[in-house]
Amino acid sequence: MAQQDDVFKKIVSHAKEYGFVFPSSEIYDGLSAVYDYGQNGVELKNNIKRYWWDAMTLLHENIVGIDSAIFMHPTIWKASGHVDAFNDPLIDNRDSKKRYRADVLIEEQIAKIDDKISKEVAKAAKRFGDAFDEGQFRATNARVLEYQAHRDALHERFSQAMNDNDLEGLRQIIIDEAIVCPISGTKNWTEVRQFNLMFKTEMGSTADGSMTVYLRPETAQGIFVNYLNVQKTGRMRIPFGIAQIGKAFRNEIVARQFIFRMREFEQMEMQFFVRPGEELKWFNQWKEWRLMWHKALGLGDEKYRYHDHEKLAHYANAATDIEFRMPFGFKEVEGIHSRTNFDLSQHEKFSGKKIQYFDPEINESYTPYVIETSIGVDRMFLSVLCSSYEEEQLPGGDTRVVLHLPAPLAPVKCAVLPLVRKDGLPEKAREIVDDLKFDFATHYEEKDAIGKRYRRQDAIGTPYCITVDHQTLEDNTVTLRERDTMEQHRVAIADLHKLIHERVSLSSLLRKLK
Numbered sequence: 001m002a003q004q005d006d007v008f009k010k011i012v013s014h015a016k017e018y019g020f021v022f023p024s025s026e027i028y029d030g031l032s033a034v035y036d037y038g039q040n041g042v043e044l045k046n047n048i049k050r051y052w053w054d055a056m057t058l059l060h061e062n063i064v065g066i067d068s069a070i071f072m073h074p075t076i077w078k079a080s081g082h083v084d085a086f087n088d089p090l091i092d093n094r095d096s097k098k099r100y101r102a103d104v105l106i107e108e109q110i111a112k113i114d115d116k117i118s119k120e121v122a123k124a125a126k127r128f129g130d131a132f133d134e135g136q137f138r139a140t141n142a143r144v145l146e147y148q149a150h151r152d153a154l155h156e157r158f159s160q161a162m163n164d165n166d167l168e169g170l171r172q173i174i175i176d177e178a179i180v181c182p183i184s185g186t187k188n189w190t191e192v193r194q195f196n197l198m199f200k201t202e203m204g205s206t207a208d209g210s211m212t213v214y215l216r217p218e219t220a221q222g223i224f225v226n227y228l229n230v231q232k233t234g235r236m237r238i239p240f241g242i243a244q245i246g247k248a249f250r251n252e253i254v255a256r257q258f259i260f261r262m263r264e265f266e267q268m269e270m271q272f273f274v275r276p277g278e279e280l281k282w283f284n285q286w287k288e289w290r291l292m293w294h295k296a297l298g299l300g301d302e303k304y305r306y307h308d309h310e311k312l313a314h315y316a317n318a319a320t321d322i323e324f325r326m327p328f329g330f331k332e333v334e335g336i337h338s339r340t341n342f343d344l345s346q347h348e349k350f351s352g353k354k355i356q357y358f359d360p361e362i363n364e365s366y367t368p369y370v371i372e373t374s375i376g377v378d379r380m381f382l383s384v385l386c387s388s389y390e391e392e393q394l395p396g397g398d399t400r401v402v403l404h405l406p407a408p409l410a411p412v413k414c415a416v417l418p419l420v421r422k423d424g425l426p427e428k429a430r431e432i433v434d435d436l437k438f439d440f441a442t443h444y445e446e447k448d449a450i451g452k453r454y455r456r457q458d459a460i461g462t463p464y465c466i467t468v469d470h471q472t473l474e475d476n477t478v479t480l481r482e483r484d485t486m487e488q489h490r491v492a493i494a495d496l497h498k499l500i501h502e503r504v505s506l507s508s509l510l511r512k513l514k
C-alpha cells in the first residue's frame with residue numbers, strides 16, 4: 001500500500017512537472033480540490049472528450065448533443081430532488097475544529113479491518129509458501145474470522161443507517177468504534193448534520209430583488225429540461241439519446257486524491273430515452289457498450305470491474321458503476337443508471353408543461369423512461385494517467401519515465417528533431433513539421449542532445465519521434481522512433497503521414513467499437 005502511495009505521489013508530481021495538471025491559484029497557495037489543466041493536460045483532456053463525443057454522436061445515429069447553460073432556473077433543482085436530498089452527513093471534532101464526512105470516517109474504519117485481514121492472509125501465504133490455500137485459511141483462521149465477523153456487522157449497521165437517513169445511528173457507530181479525529185486524536189464529536197453540496201449564488205441586483213441560483217451539480221438536468229426541444233426540433237423517435245459534456249460543481253467535504261474528487265469538475269453524460277418496460281434491456285445494452293468503450297483504450301481489461309448497486313435510489317430500478325483500478329484501489333469512474341421516468345415526470349409536475357411522447361408504433365402517449373451514462377472527465381483522465389505512467393529500467397542500468405498513453409489520446413502525436421542544429425537539418429525538419437501539422441499535433445525540438453529530447457517526449461507520452469540526420473538530406477528518409485519499444489526504423493518522409501495516422505487517429509480507436 002505504501003508503495004502504491006509513493007507511485008501515486010510520483011504521478012501527481014509528474015503531472016505538474018510536465019504541464020498536465022497544476023493546483024489552482026498556486027501562487028496564492030492554492031484552492032482546495034480545484035485544479036487547472038496545463039498545456040499537455042488540456043490536450044489529453046480534449047482528446048478524451050472527443051473520443052467520448054464521437055463514440056456517442058458519430059457511432060449512434062439516434063444520439064445528438066447539446067450544450068446547456070450552467071445556470072438554470074432554481075425550481076429545476078427542487079424538482080430533481082437536489083435541494084432537499086443532495087446531502088452529505090457531516091460531523092465536527094470539537095478539539096481540532098475539523099469537519100469530516102461521517103460516512104467516510106466509517107468507510108475508512110471498514111477499510112482498516114479489511115487491511116488487517118489482508119495482512120493476516122499475506123503473512124500466512126509467506127509462511128506456508130506453495131502449500132497455502134487462501135480459501136481454507138480465510139474460512140478457518142480464528143483471528144481472520146473474528147475480524148470478518150466484526151467487519152460484516154459494522155457494514156450491515158452502516159448500510160442500514162445510511163438507508164434510513166439515521167444521523168444519530170451514524171454518530172453512534174463512530175462512538176462505538178472509538179474512531180478518533182486524525183488531527184486531535186480525540187473522540188470529542190458533535191452531532192451529525194446534513195450538508196447540501198450545491199454551491200449557491202445570486203442572480204440579478206439585490207435592489208431589483210435577486211434570485212438564488214445554483215451552480216449545477218450535474219449536467220443531466222440540462223438534458224432533461226431540453227428533452228422536448230430536442231425531440232421536436234430534431235424529429236427524434238424513441239429510442240434516442242442526448243449527450244452533453246460540461247462543468248459540474250459540488251461543495252465536497254472530503255476532497256482528496258488529487259483530481260479524483262474535485263469541487264469543480266467535468267462530466268460527460270448521456271440520457272437515453274426509451275419506451276417504458278424496455279428500460280432494463282437498454283440498461284444492459286449500455287452497460288456492455290460503455291465497458292467496451294473503456295476497454296478499447298487498451299489500458300488492461302483486468303483493471304475494470306462492474307459494481308452493481310444493491311440499494312437503489314427510490315427513482316432507479318437498476319444501477320451499476322464501472323470501476324477502475326487506481327493506485328489507491330478500485331474506484332468509480334462511470335455510473336450507468338436506469339432512472340425510470342422520475343426526472344421527466346418531476347419536471348412535468350413542477351413546470352406544469354406536458355412532457356409526453358406519442359409513440360406511433362404502438363399508438364400510445366407516455367413519459368419516456370431513461371437510461372443514463374455518466375462519466376467524470378477528470379476521473380477518466382486520472383485513470384489514463386495512472387495506468388500509463390511507468391518508471392522503466394533500461395538495459396545498462398539507465399531508467400526512463402514514460403507515459404504509455406493510448407496513442408489517439410496523446411497530447412503530442414509526433415516530435416520532429418534535427419540531430420544537430422546546423423548543416424540545413426533544422427530547415428529540413430521544419431519542412432516536415434509544416435507538412436504534418438495540419439493533421440497531427442506536432443512538436444519541433446532542437447535544443448539538447450537527442451537522447452534528452454527523446455526522454456522529454458517519452459515523459460509526455462508522444463508516440464513517435466522523427467529524427468532528421470545527414471542521410472535525410474541525401475535520400476529523404478528519417479528515423480522513426482516508437483515510444484514504447486524505443487525501436488527506430490528508417491522510413492521515407494513520403495510514408496510518414498500514413499504510418500503515423502494508422503496508430504494515432506481517433507478513427508482507429510472508434511473502429512474497435514463495433
Ligand code: GAP
Nearest residue numbers: 218220260261262265333334335374375376379
Ligand atoms: N447524473 C448522475 C450523476 O451525476 P454521479 O455518480 O454523482 O452521477 C457521475 O456522478 C460521475 O461524475 C462519477 O462517476 C464521477 O466520475 C464524476 N464525479 C462525481 N463527483 C465528482 C467529483 N467531486 N470530482 C470528480 N468527478 C466526480
